[in-house]
Amino acid sequence: MLSKKTKYAIKALVALGKNVENPPMQIVRLAEQEMIPRKFLEQILLDLRNAGYLYSKKGAGGGYSLNKNAADIYLADILRITDGPIAMVPCASLKFYRKCDECHDEKTCGIRKTFIDVRDATLQVLSRTSVADVIARETLDDLIS
Amino acid sequence: MLSKKTKYAIKALVALGKNVENPPMQIVRLAEQEMIPRKFLEQILLDLRNAGYLYSKKGAGGGYSLNKNAADIYLADILRITDGPIAMVPCASLKFYRKCDECHDEKTCGIRKTFIDVRDATLQVLSRTSVADVIARETLDDLIS
DNA sequence: AATAAAGACTACTTATTCAATAGACTTTGT
């Protein structure tokens, strides 16, 4: 399951993506609008900022805005920042590889191979879906329904 | 991440799948062989049994064996027994649907749509991979290397 | 019939991780 942290991160990015024409958005406003606990959101935004996805400005009139085009922010990368590995077992992780405690011989582990396939299938979606895509999908259905 | 419970479950099924020509295997033996805490394994096997995947026999000479052909035991179903939903968000789950707390309007939720795609991609692998496949993949590489 | 070898079931405890909160510090515009 996705952590709340990750859900909040995605929601924040989507909100900032929609806010791109306007002046930077303050944490407090974002927290209220998206119903995210303020101090928790603060940490999340900080992580995203330190990873280069957000631009922030201190002081009066400050706030947060996207530091990249929404179309260049992929969910896979966000998940990795907030939740760590995408693979379901550490030994199948691309970016956070760790040996499984339970695993004797990784070379012949059928479980590992299967979960590498799962990881690839997951990434097929997540590393191609951007914040812009998520926004597009929302507004698309707004129009239809 | 997969829980240890699920990893243990898969390992147990694989071990029992390999043991299919022999008399039923006792919990204690299985626990030793697969390095799984005995009492924890006991619970796991019970779950798998109650779900119809294992046959068990009490008393002297008793033990556990598969109740289905290993080729008919799919990982997706096992995961659901031991870990619950496969989807990364409850609102995208096929078998364990629940509304997300954070979600206002599910109909237009871009996050939901994306994670339905992820779920489908994951199931594409997990609902086609059986215990027999896992075993095959192990022994296959035994031969090659 | 007695006994021992197994599994069945339920309850409990402990450890770990997640979610949230708190507070002191820094930067910047007016």
Place this chain on the structure above:
DNA sequence: ACAAAGTCTATTGAATAAGTAGTCTTTATT
């Protein structure tokens, strides 16, 4: 100078996962 923002680290509380314990039931063997 001051207030409005973000920065950063530490701590607390809650939930879940992992593991443990103990008693009950069934069955094969003698």
